[in-house]
Amino acid sequence: MPRIQGGMGIINPKANRPGTIGLIAAKGASRYLVSCYHVLCRPDLTAFQKGEPIYLAADVNQAVPVARAEQGLADLDAAAALVVDGVEAFAGIIGLAPLAEPAEPEEGMTVVKVGHATGKTEGQICRVEADDVWIEPLAGAAGGPISGGGDSGTVWVWKDTWAPVVLHTGTNDTGVIPYARGLSLLRALDSLGLKILSDG
Amino acid sequence: MLRIAPGALKMTTRIYQRRTPFCCALLAISIGPLLLVSCRTTTEQVRIAYFTRFQKAEAGHTPQEEAILKRLCLFGEPQHASGWPHGPTEEIVREGYVLEHSLADKIPLWVCEHLGNEDLGGSLKRPDPEPFKPDPKLPPGSRAELKDYKHSGYDRGHQAPSGDETKNQSRQDATYFLSNMVPQIGQFNQHAWEQLEETVRAWAASRGGAHVITGPMFYDLKEDDPHTATGHFTIKAIGKDHVAVPTHLYKIVVLRGKGGQWRSIAFVMKNQKYPKNVDYKDFIQSIRWIEDRTGINFMPGLDKPENAALHQQLERKVPTEVWPADGPE
Known part of the structure; x- marks a missing residue:
């Protein structure tokens, strides 16, 4: 199985x-x-x-x-x-340290996810409004996009404590910097x- | 406030005199709004929202879509170059083409096709009447409508041409969605550009297939010179939906030459009238040049280290002559 x-x-x-x-x-x-x-x-x-x-x-x-x-x-x-x-x-x-208990997302948290499309990428929570969360690529990060088609559903984890914080729901790639978008995991x-x- | 000038409707016969009040009213009703419109000094334009809660779901492609993308996008699906604000877009995958549609400009950023035996050499002619229609995969307000083009003075210029699909009626019909169109000067669309499309079909037929990427450009030569560059330029738009009128069109062709090696050629043509005989040599550009001015990485698969030589060959080297009718060496 x-x-x-x-x-x-x-x-x-x-x-x-x-x-x-x-x-x-x-x-x-x-x-x-x-x-x-x-x-x-x-x-x-x-x-x-x-x-x-x-x-x-x-x-x-x-x-x-x-x-x-x-x-x-x-x-x-x-x-x-x-x-x-x-x-x-x-x-x-997969590929991350054992998870702690979920926590509320907060601006400034450095987070990491493992997605089906883009694998392991890192970002920083730059905005939290109620349950909606914006995550931007880490400053100076090189390489591909922060997320892509197939990553929906993955969870962003706070690197300091390995607490999962955000359910990844999509992206906003309309501007110069593509943001990942998500929902407070605790709320979900x-x-x-x-x-x-x-x-x- | 606008008024119709007194005396302008004076008539000489009794019949006309009797009708004068009615005629005045009719004229006022019919011309009045036109005069009002012609005197407006404000225009509308579309801006990309700097702050937006717009969100695109990130579920992946269906297996069927993955197969189409593999077939049509030779070195991967075109991607936005980093740092370019292309605004909201929607990908559309169909059997005969894949495109990325700008929800702000209401035209595609790029359209990928593969011209092969499955498309070319069939008996289908251009449909009559041609089945132009808005794309049902796009929401109203973020797409072009038939009325946007009506009386605009521009053709609905195919990016994936109708003539590339001569074996399958539904595939040919699908080229008529307005998501596959840009406003194009009619004489350009019907002559110089159409001739280029035919040339590409001939190369594809003789070389056993070709990958083609076509799309619009918004480009002003003055921005290429630091002495004249201002960082902005004016474009036109048509219709209530403000369908953007591109300044140029590009077409990129990649196929295997007679020696079996991948070869590429690209053309950029201004969206304008052309003389009867065009020397396409004058419009050859490097793919890199187009990428730098559109903010699109057309073949991201070439960025892999193992493809470095091919990358150099396909995107930077520019043929000095248009390929012969049977394709390149």
């Missing part, structure tokens, strides 16, 4: 747009993968059917579902899918009624 963890690419064939597992969360004994509504449910934020299968993006034949769409909050662009029995769901995010988890799965 497949093993899943935050940072891996996923797809709901009904939505047909790949995104990223933010992290694994729990409610009681059940395990959920957390991502965006526009990835797990529908890209145009319309209604979905509970139970729609979710596959790893790497499973090109879509042979083995790893989860089933369960909860969706279109207004927040957050969603959770129930991990299928037998699938091993690990705490944390609270609204979904979930807690993150910890290594302990």
Whole structure:
């Protein structure tokens, strides 16, 4: 059976747009993968059917579902899918240190994410308005963009403490500097009624 | 306030005299608004929002789209050069072309195609009437509408030409979405540019295929000279949706030469009238030159270290002559 963890690419064939597992969360004994509504449910934020299968993006034949769409909050662009029995769901995010408890995002935090499209990139939270978060590339950062198509659903983690802080929902690339955009992870988890799965 | 001058409607016959009050009223109603419009000193223009909560979702391409992108964008999908504010854009992927549409300018930034046996040499003619239509994949207000072009004095200039799709009706029809058009001077569109499109098709047919990237430019020669550069210049726009009129058009062609090596050639032509016989040699430019002036990296896959030599060959070296009809060596 497949093993899943935050940072891996996923797809709901009904939505047909790949995104990223933010992290694994729990409610009681059940395990959920957390991502965006526009990835797990529908890209145009319309209604979905509970139970729609979710596959790893790497499973090109879509042979083995790893989860089933369960909860969706279109207004927040957050969603959770129930991990299928037998699938091993690990705490944390591929390539990052073990996660601490989630924290509220604050301006000035240096954050890192692992996304299906652009891999590991770093940025700095430059604006927080209620639950909306803006993240800009680190000053002097070289190389590619801070995020790209396929990164939706990943989670930005505060590098100082490894606390996950932001659910990545999109980008604003209209200006000179492309910003990543996201939602307070705590707000998303609270609204979904979930807690993150910890290594302990 | 505007008034119609007294006496301007004096008539000599009784019939006309009887009708004069009615005629005056009719004329006032019909001409009045025109006079008002012609006297306006304010115009509207589109600006990119410096502060915006605009957000683009970052779900990836569908597997089908990925396959199309691989087929049509030879060295990767064109990307914005760093530091260029292109404003909000929307990518549109179709079987025959991929484009990035500027939601501010209502025209594409670039359109990628592959001309191969799947497109060329078929029996389809230009449809009559031609099925121009607004692109349903774009929201009203961020796209061109048919009425924007009506009476504008500009042609709806295809970027991926209708003539590149002669085997599949739906693909040909898809070239008629206004997202694939720019306002183009009619004589330019119907002669010099069309001839260039035919030349490219001939190269593609003889070399077994060609990758083509076409798009508009906003460029003023004075900005290329520090003595005359001001950092700004004026452009035109048409219609209620302010569809931007490009100053120039570019066309980039990449194909395999007779020796099997990748070869490139690019043209930049001003959006203006041309004499009957055009020497296309005068319009050859390097891809790098176009990239520097459009803020677009047309073939980002060439940036990989292993492609350094190819990068140099394709983007910086410029042919000194237009390729012969059967393509380059």
